[in-house]
Amino acid sequence: MTIRGAGAGVPETSESVEDAILMRAVARGETEPFAVLVRRHGSRLYRIALRMTGDGSEAEDIVQECFTRLWQAAPGWQPRGAGLAGWLCRVTMNLCRDRHRRLRIVADGAIPERADDQPLADRQIELVEAQQALLRALADLPERYRGALVLCYYEGLSNVMAADILDLSVKALESLLVRARKQLRTLLEREQYRIRHVRTEVGEEAA
Amino acid sequence: MIEQQTRPDRDPDDDSDLIAALAALPRPEAPPALLARIVQSVEPPAGAAAAPPLRPAQRLARGATWGAVAAGLALGLILLLGRQAPPPSAAPPPGAQVAAQQLPAAGAAQAPLGKTETARSARLAAAGPVTSRAAAGRTGPEGQAPLISMDRPASPPAVAEAETVPTVQRGAEPEAATPVPQPVLAQPAVDEAMPRLVEAPSFGPAPAPRPTASQRPPMGFRPAGN
Numbered sequence: 369m370t371i372r373g374a375g376a377g378v379p380e381t382s383e384s385v386e387d388a389i390l391m392r393a394v395a396r397g398e399t400e401p402f403a404v405l406v407r408r409h410g411s412r413l414y415r416i417a418l419r420m421t422g423d424g425s426e427a428e429d430i431v432q433e434c435f436t437r438l439w440q441a442a443p444g445w446q447p448r449g450a451g452l453a454g455w456l457c458r459v460t461m462n463l464c465r466d467r468h469r470r471l472r473i474v475a476d477g478a479i480p481e482r483a484d485d486q487p488l489a490d491r492q493i494e495l496v497e498a499q500q501a502l503l504r505a506l507a508d509l510p511e512r513y514r515g516a517l518v519l520c521y522y523e524g525l526s527n528v529m530a531a532d533i534l535d536l537s538v539k540a541l542e543s544l545l546v547r548a549r550k551q552l553r554t555l556l557e558r559e560q561y562r563i564r565h566v567r568t569e570v571g572e573e574a575a
Numbered sequence: 576m577i578e579q580q581t582r583p584d585r586d587p588d589d590d591s592d593l594i595a596a597l598a599a600l601p602r603p604e605a606p607p608a609l610l611a612r613i614v615q616s617v618e619p620p621a622g623a624a625a626a627p628p629l630r631p632a633q634r635l636a637r638g639a640t641w642g643a644v645a646a647g648l649a650l651g652l653i654l655l656l657g658r659q660a661p662p663p664s665a666a667p668p669p670g671a672q673v674a675a676q677q678l679p680a681a682g683a684a685q686a687p688l689g690k691t692e693t694a695r696s697a698r699l700a701a702a703g704p705v706t707s708r709a710a711a712g713r714t715g716p717e718g719q720a721p722l723i724s725m726d727r728p729a730s731p732p733a734v735a736e737a738e739t740v741p742t743v744q745r746g747a748e749p750e751a752a753t754p755v756p757q758p759v760l761a762q763p764a765v766d767e768a769m770p771r772l773v774e775a776p777s778f779g780p781a782p783a784p785r786p787t788a789s790q791r792p793p794m795g796f797r798p799a800g801n
Contacts, residue, residue: 399614431605436613
């Protein structure tokens with residue numbers, strides 16, 4: 369996978385070359401190369417769908433639908449732009465956009481569940497609360513902002529690749545990222561104010 | 576973490592804390608069951624080379640098709656056999672029966688079947704010179720097509736049908752000078768087939784005829800006692 373900060377074009381990596389070779393085999397109906405592609409890209413697509421929708425089951429459906437489209441489009445697929453990874457991310461983003469029109473985003477258990485019933489340390493509680501606040505703020509962002517932040521900062525894709533996935537120019541993506549960060553910070557401060565307010569109320573009741 | 580990095584004294588253009596917080600979010604892996612399900616969803620089923628099992632509707636349609644084909648073949652075979660060789664049990668037309676009854680048995684068994692015109696010309700040739708008036712009316716001049724004289728009553732349709740029956744046998748005429756008898760047995764068959772008028776059942780003696788106007792009593796007259 370290309371790393372953020374790449375040049376003007378999407379560089380061709382060994383992975384993208386392998387993807388193209390595997391896609392030719394998938395186009396012939398071979399399932400083993402398809403399984404390799406699923407294992408290689410499945411988790412990233414799942415995370416993107418999860419961050420975009422905030423729903424684990426929705427994310428699974430989206431990933432499955434994405435690979436189903438990959439299987440169907442394999443005979444006519446041509447490597448270009450961001451390669452197969454970019455194509456998969458674009459399909460995933462489009463599917464998330466389609467689902468978002470029908471479903472309300474619910475920020476849910478992206479935080480790992482507790483392994484046991486032992487009480488968490490204060491630090492862990494704060495970390496979990498901070499992440500939940502960030503996820504809620506992310507979920508409250510407009511979809512375009514959320515998509516740019518998820519692709520560039522969460523998944524660490526290059527601006528060139530993210531711009532290709534979002535069908536934007538690199539300049540437009542950079543401007544979009546600035547606005548997205550600004551709004552996310554505003555939402556986050558609001559969330560943290562709410563958290564502090566809740567903590568204060570709980571402390572007063574305990575005293 | 577984020578709480579510390581969103582202090583009011585931070586550089587407003589520095590979003591590194593936010594970027595770091597986004598990058599530090601949990602990164603769950605796709606469930607293995609999901610990946611397995613995706614791979615299995617495109618794998619061809621075992622024995623994909625064999626034809627898939629037919630659904631009940633397809634099975635029914637295929638069976639109906641074969642049934643129709645078999646029925647058509649059987650019908651065509653029956654029609655073909657029926658045209659080439661009529662069944663021996665089939666009864667000949669009434670006219671043919673009459674001709675066979677009036678012909679002598681000698682030599683009749685060896686006579687092959689022939690067409691109508693051929694049989695008639697052969698029969699006329701064997702009959703020799705025409706001596707009877709009826710036969711003269713049936714034979715045209717110079718052996719041409721037979722003519723029907725105006726003074727000879729036309730043969731009934733049943734007789735004509737009997738003369739054109741293809742079962743006429745060559746050399747079966749008993750005597751040349753004897754005119755061919757005109758069978759009339761076919762007519763009763765037609766008559767029997769015709770519906771007959773049934774007389775209306777009688778219900779006692781016929782009623783007395785209605786009196787004429789002159790016999791009726793004048794209007795207003797009432798016989799005594801009524």
